[in-house]
Amino acid sequence: MDTTRIQNLKNQAIADILEAKTKKELESLRITYLGRKGKITKLIRRLPSLKPEERKEIGALLNDAKRDIERAISSHYSLLTTHYSLENEWLDVTAPGKKPPQGHLHLVTQAIREISSIFEKIGFVRVRYPEIEWDWYAFEGLNMPKDHPARDEWETFFIDTPQHPQLGKMVLTPHTSSGQLREMERTKPPIRMINIAKCYRRQLDISHVPMFHQFEGLVIDKGISIPHLKGTIEYFVKEFFGSQRKIRFRPFHFRFTEPSFEIDIDCDVCQGKGCRFCRQGWVELAGAGMVHPIVLKNGGINPQIYSGFAFGWGVERTYMMKEGLKIDDIRLLYSNDLKFLTQF
Ligand code: DAH
Numbered sequence: 001m002d003t004t005r006i007q008n009l010k011n012q013a014i015a016d017i018l019e020a021k022t023k024k025e026l027e028s029l030r031i032t033y034l035g036r037k038g039k040i041t042k043l044i045r046r047l048p049s050l051k052p053e054e055r056k057e058i059g060a061l062l063n064d065a066k067r068d069i070e071r072a073i074s075s076h077y078s079l080l081t082t083h084y085s086l087e088n089e090w091l092d093v094t095a096p097g098k099k100p101p102q103g104h105l106h107l108v109t110q111a112i113r114e115i116s117s118i119f120e121k122i123g124f125v126r127v128r129y130p131e132i133e134w135d136w137y138a139f140e141g142l143n144m145p146k147d148h149p150a151r152d153e154w155e156t157f158f159i160d161t162p163q164h165p166q167l168g169k170m171v172l173t174p175h176t177s178s179g180q181l182r183e184m185e186r187t188k189p190p191i192r193m194i195n196i197a198k199c200y201r202r203q204l205d206i207s208h209v210p211m212f213h214q215f216e217g218l219v220i221d222k223g224i225s226i227p228h229l230k231g232t233i234e235y236f237v238k239e240f241f242g243s244q245r246k247i248r249f250r251p252f253h254f255r256f257t258e259p260s261f262e263i264d265i266d267c268d269v270c271q272g273k274g275c276r277f278c279r280q281g282w283v284e285l286a287g288a289g290m291v292h293p294i295v296l297k298n299g300g301i302n303p304q305i306y307s308g309f310a311f312g313w314g315v316e317r318t319y320m321m322k323e324g325l326k327i328d329d330i331r332l333l334y335s336n337d338l339k340f341l342t343q344f
Pocket of ligand 1: 287
């Protein structure tokens, strides 16, 4: 038996296999070469009639050929199968995709953005001043001398670090009013500032959290008076709450403004009837007043030439009073409960 013929037969078989386009073609090639009457099978059958020396060499050759052809068939088979399955896989490109769940900004961030844009429309410049502040900016420069009882209102966190020789102790700022002096130092009148930042006080109950936000307005120019203050506040309230809401100005005392007011809004949780959040139908949202001459002087501004007004509001409380929200506990805002947060 001719070894070259066996070699050629094997090469032919492999070439045919690689050409096969379908599984059916592959199957018939298997029969042609390896079936009961296949070309290789026939040769194998003839082995016993060969001379022993020849039989060994030819036998090994035929076995190799058989094995190589089988391998070629099975690897081409899997190639055809993958190809086949891709061709048959059905993809509807018009079907709607799967949307990943989408979150949203925290309510306080939403409120801050809305408040900023309301004030930006009337020319206020958004600024931000330090949360970790010196006593001077938070108290003394705002006309609250050391040990003055007025300071008790701001339940302050002091930081245990060495004092600054002029600026005093380091505190977590208890209000954004500290930004008033910072703004006066940064720029000269006319000033129209809106400072929105975190504040800290040692308080925790239904209407207080130890970390909260305030927005502080400051306007300084020649001839600024109370009507400017009222007009600005009324504009904000109308934009933020709508024109139906009632606010009231109550005379109050702050060391850094004269005269001073507190501003209340009719409670939206109980529609002004009185509830566990507001108690008497009104919610205190802000303090305001005409900037005290001493504060102007401390900020390097001549009170003979300039006057100004200022106001400071709690962001969380303001947001809670938006119509229809009915949030009656400020702590909910920071409880990180998704059942609560995803409602907004
Ligand atoms: N800083 C005051 C507070 O936290 C609020 C305040 C009162 C701000 C009067 C002002 C102001 O700008 O003029 O309670």
